[in-house]
Amino acid sequence: MGAFQSSPGQPEYVDLKEKTGFSISQIRVLHTRFKLLGHNGETLKRDHFNSIPDLACNPIRSQIIEAFFDRRNFRRNGEGPVDEIHFEEFLMVMSHFKAPSPRMIEERESVRREKLRFIFNMHDTDDDGTITLEEYRHVIDELLSLTEDLGKDTAKGIADAAMREVASTSMAHMEPDEFFEGITFDHFLKLLKGFEIELKMNVHFSMMDTPTFCK
C-alpha cells in the first residue's frame, strides 16, 4: 500500500495525477478533505465516514462506505474488504466519479463499463460476479430504508419485479425448469443500456468549495 508522508508534496501529487487523472488542484482539495475527515491521520477508517453528519440520512450510506473499503474499486485487481484506506485509495475510488473528457467518444464505452462496474460491485456484496436475488432485495431494502411504514414486502415485490425484468430481457425464453442465477455483469450492461450513466455518474470536483467550513 502506498505509504504516504503526512503531507505529500508536489511529486506525489504528480504521481497521483497520472494514476487517477485528477488535476493537481483537485487532488489538493481532496487531500485537504481527506485530512479533515481523518483528523489529520494518514488513513481513514469506517468510523470516520460514519461520523460525517450529512451522510447520516443517506439511505444507502453503508453501501457507499463499503465501496470505499472494497479492493475491487482500487483498480488493482484486488478483492475483499480492507479496514483502512490511504489517500491514494481514496482518490482511486473518487476517480470513478470523474466526468469523462469531451473528446472521449471512443472511450465512452470503457467509461461506461467502468462506472457500471462500480455500481455492480456495490450490489454484488459477496463478490461472486452475480447479483443474486437476495443481494438485489437488499439493495432495494436499503434504498427504501428511510421510509418507516413500509413492510419488507414492498421492497421484495419491487426486487422481484426488477429481477423478472432482468431475466426476461437477458434470456429471451426460459423453460420453467431453467434457473436464472442472478445478474451477471453482462446482463447488467445490457439492462442499463439506455441509462446514460457516463453522463450521469459525475461529481463536479473542479468547482469544489473549500471544504473546511462544512466539517
Add this chain to the structure above:
Amino acid sequence: MAELQPARCWRTGFFFCLLLFLSVASGSLVVVSGSNETSGGPAGDTPEDPHHQTNSTTHKKAFPVLSFNYQDVRKPFVISLWILLALLMKLGHRAVMILIGWLNLSFTESLAALRLICSVQLLLTRAGPTSCPNALLDNKEPSVTHVVSSRHETQGLHDGFHIIPNISNVVPESCLLIGVGLLVGGIIKAIGEEAPVLDTKLFFHYLLPPIILDAGYFLPIQAFMENMGTILVFAVVGTLWNVFFIGGMIFAVCQIEGVQLAGVDLLSCLLFGSIVSAVDPVAVLAVFEEIQINELLHILVFGESLLNDAVTVVLYHLFEEFSHAGTVTVLDGVLGVVCFFVVSLGGVMVGAIYGLLGAFTSRFTTHTRVIEPLFVFLYSYMAYLSAEVFHLSGIMSLIACGVMMRPYVEANVSHKSYTTIKYFLKMWSSVSETLIFIFLGVSTVAGPHAWNWTFVISTVILCLVSRVLGVIGLTCIINKFRIVKLTKKDQFIVAYGGLRGAIAFSLGFLLTDNERKNMFLTAIITVIFFTVFVQGMTIRPLVELLAVKKKKESKPSINEEIHTQFLGHLLTGIEDICGHYGHHHWKDKLNRFNKAYLKKWLIAGERSTEPQLISFYNKMEMKQAMMLVESGSAAKLPSILPSVSMQNIQQRGSGNRRAIPSISKSREQEIRKILRSNLQKTRQRLRSYSRHDLMIDPFEDNVSEIRFRKQRVEMERRMSHYLTVPTNRQETPSVRKVCFEPEHQVFTYDNSESPRDPRARPDPGPLDAISLVSESQGPNQSREPRAKVPEEQEEQDQLKLSRCLSDPGPNQEEDLS
C-alpha cells in the same frame, strides 16, 4: 406494410365518417350561406337579415315557423368554424392522402370533399374573422364571385392536397399549416374581404396559454433542473447579446447611404432587435417534437425559448418607453435591470403560489372527481392572467404553476382525471398551435407590407450570424462549468434550432403605428418564415446527417428507476464525503423538505409518504394490468410483461410469489375498476396523432397478425409444458404457476408442492395466501388464455378457494419437516 393495414383501415374509416359528417354540416352550411346570400344580396344590410327574411316570405305577422337569425350566433359559429378548419387541416395533411389512395376516390368525389372545405372557408369569409367582426358587417359581395372563386380555389386546393402526400415527409407540419393559412388568406383576399390578422389579444390571451401550460405541465423537470444554468445563460445572456447585436448592426445598416433608411433611430432598432431575437416556444415545440432529438438538446433549446420571455418582455417595454421618451439615462438602465428581476422572479412567484393553491385544492376533491381537471386549468390560467396584470412574465408564471402543481395533483386526482387532464392539455395545445400557424399565414397575406430589400435581407443574415456567434461564444463559457460538455454538434443544433415565431409577430403587431411599423413587420414575418421554412425543413436531414443522438425509446423499466434512485443517493453521498455542496446535495435537501412538509399538506391520504420508487412500481403494475386486459391475453406482449416467472429466479421453492401486498385496498379497487371497465372495449381505442398521443402503447405499434399468432403458439406451447411437468419435481412449483392453471390443475400441483423444502419458506399463512390471490388477480389473471373473464368475481372466488386448498399453512409445513 402488413402491420400498417389495420391502422390505415380504421383511419380511413374514421376519415370517412368525418367526411360524412362534413357533408351533412356542409348541407347546412350551404343553406346558411345560401340564405345569407339571397338575403344579403338584395338588401345589402346584414343586420336586418332576419326581419327581411321573415317579412319577405310571409308579408303578414304570422307566427314564424322557421325563423332565421344568424347574427346572434355568428361569433361562436365563426370561432368553431375556424377551429374546425384547423383540426381538418391537422387531420388533412396525413389522412387525406390515405383516404384518396385507399378509397380511390373519383375526381368528382374528391372535388366534392374539397368543395366542402372551400364552402367552410367561404362561409368564413362571409361571416368573417373572429378578431375583427366589424369588418364583416358590411358584407355585400355578390354571390357570383363567390361561386366562381370557389370553383377556382377548389381546383387549387385539389392540386395542393395531391402534392401533400409527397412532401409531408419532408415538410414539418408547421410549414404546411402556414401554407394553408396563406392559401386561406389568399382566398379571403381574392374574394375581396379583409383578412383577419393574428390579433395580439387573441393570441396572448387564448392561443398561447394552452401551449405553454402543456409544455410546463409536461416539462421534463429533471433534465430542466440539471441544465438550468446553461438554459439561463442562453436565455438571458444569449438573448441580450442577440438584441444588442441585431439592434446595433441594423442601426449601422440603416446609416448606409442610399437605402432610404436614414430616419430609423437607434432605439427603434433596438426595439426591433428585442422583438426579433427571441426564440419562440411554439415554433420550437412544433419542429422539435417532430425530429425526436435527444432530451438534452431539446430541453436546451426549448428551455431557452421559455425563459427568454422575461428578457423579451422587459426589453420590449423598456425600449418602447425609451423610444417614446427619446432619452435614456443611466438610471433607466439600472431600473431596467431591476425590472428584469421583478418580471422574471415575480412571474415565477405568482405561478408558484397558484400552483400550491391548485395542489392544495386538489387535496379535497375526493368526492367531486368530475371537476378535478378544471382546477388545474383554471388555476394555471389565473396564474397567467395575474402575471399579465402586473406585466410580469406570464409564460414563466404558467411554467412555474404547471411544474409546481403536477406532482401533487397527480398524486391526488383519480386515474381518470389524470387522463382527462392530459388529454385536455394536449387537445388545447394542439388546436391552438394549429390555429396560430394558420393565422400566421392568413395575416401574412392580410397585413400591409413595406418591403425593403436591404432591411429584410440584413435582418435575416444578422439573425443567423448573431445566433451562431452567441451560441458559440456562450458555450465556450458554459463548457467550463458543465460536467458534460456541449459538443460541436450540440452547438450547431442549438444554434440552428433558434426558430422565431408567432410571439415575435404579435409583439411586432403591437408597435405603435408609424411608417416604420410595416417595414418592421415585414422583416419579422420574413425572419419567421425563413426560420420555420428553411431551418425547420432542413433540420431533420441535418440531424440525420450529423448523426445527432435521437431520443431513446423509453420503456418503463423498473431497473432503470431503481438505478436512478440509487445513483441519486450515491452521488449525494459522494458529494457529502467530499464536503462539496453541489447539485445533488441541494436536490436531496429539497426532496427531504418536500417529503417532510409539502407532501403532508398537499397530498391527501396514504400516498403522501410513498417514496418515488414505490409509486413508480405501482404505476407500472397498473399499466401492465391495463395492457393485459386491453390486449385480451398475455400472449401478445411478452415485451411488456416479463415472460419469465419468479420460479426461474427463485433459489428454492421459497418465497416464489409476487409480493405486492402493500397495494392498499383502495388502490386495488381502482385497478380492478379499470380492468373491468376496459374489458368491454378491448379493441376500439382510437389512435391519436403522434405528438398528442396519450398513452404510448408499444404493443399497438408493431403488432401484426402474424406475430400475434406466433405468440399464441408460443404461449400454448408453454402451457402444454406446464401441463406435462413431471409431478415429482421439487424445485419449482410456484404459486404463480398455479394461478395460471385452470382450476383442476391446481390440485395436481398440490401434490407435488407438499414435499418441497420448507426451511426457506417464509411461512405464508393462509391469510397471506388469500390476499395474494386477490392481488395477483389483477395483473395476472388474463395471462391465462382462457380467462376472457367478464365475471372476475366468480373466478376470483374459485381461485381463492383452490389456493386455500393448495397452499399449506405454516403448521402443515412444520409437520412435514
